[in-house]
Amino acid sequence: MFYFFFYFIIAIIIVINIFLAIGIFSFFKGALYGAPFVPTRKKIMEKMMELAGNMKNKNIYDLGCGDGRLVFAASEKKANAIGLEISYPVYFLALARKFFTHSSGEIKHKSLWDENLENADVIFLYLLPKMMKKFEQEKIPTLKKGCKIISNGFSFPNIKPIQEIKISSLQGRVLVYEI
Numbered sequence: 087m088f089y090f091f092f093y094f095i096i097a098i099i100i101v102i103n104i105f106l107a108i109g110i111f112s113f114f115k116g117a118l119y120g121a122p123f124v125p126t127r128k129k130i131m132e133k134m135m136e137l138a139g140n141m142k143n144k145n146i147y148d149l150g151c152g153d154g155r156l157v158f159a160a161s162e163k164k165a166n167a168i169g170l171e172i173s174y175p176v177y178f179l180a181l182a183r184k185f186f187t188h189s190s191g192e193i194k195h196k197s198l199w200d201e202n203l204e205n206a207d208v209i210f211l212y213l214l215p216k217m218m219k220k221f222e223q224e225k226i227p228t229l230k231k232g233c234k235i236i237s238n239g240f241s242f243p244n245i246k247p248i249q250e251i252k253i254s255s256l257q258g259r260v261l262v263y264e265i
């Protein structure tokens with residue numbers, strides 16, 4: 087009986103550790119792919135929404151949407167808002183927020199590199215320089231004319247923004263690009 091409980095407890099500990107390892111790996115998967123989960127601050131998010139302009143019935147994407155805050159803010163402005171998130175724990179966090187806010191914004195567990203963006207009207211980004219460079223090379227040529235890209239903090243290496251707004255109280259900046 088003692089041995090049964092001993093092995094039972096050991097088995098439970100092993101299972102918990104496996105789940106923990108999967109969770110931690112998934113959480114940092116975003117970082118491994120080039121951008122860890124760091125949510126946009128409220129003040130910066132408000133500025134990004136303002137810069138997006140009228141979003142009614144427009145196709146708005148947040149690529150690497152984290153907990154979905156920009157997606158839900160855009161769908162409040164009647165946008166057809168879609169967020170893509172690669173990390174499972176962060177994706178589930180976004181789904182939980184969607185549930186509690188009753189938002190119509192769509193959250194997909196998908197890599198941004200696998201999404202067809204030809205119908206995008208506005209794209210929000212908060213990605214590290216390596217991903218910005220890849221995005222410029224691989225995704226920008228597939229976007230339609232007039233598509234706006236609003237980036238929190240990071241710039242594309244070879245394209246000039248049409249606007250750069252500094253948010254000095256947070257030492258942040260938002261860059262706007264138009265295709």
Ligand SMILES: C[S@@+](CC[C@H](N)C(=O)[O-])C[C@H]1O[C@@H](n2cnc3c(N)ncnc32)[C@H](O)[C@@H]1O
Nearest residue numbers: 116119122123124125126150151152172197198
């Ligand atoms: C800096 S966070 C930004 C979160 C959100 N956009 C915001 O502004 O609050 C970047 C997010 O991108 C996700 N990510 C990284 N690589 C990705 C990829 N290839 N496809 C989709 N999401 C990705 C990360 O998991 C992380 O949640």
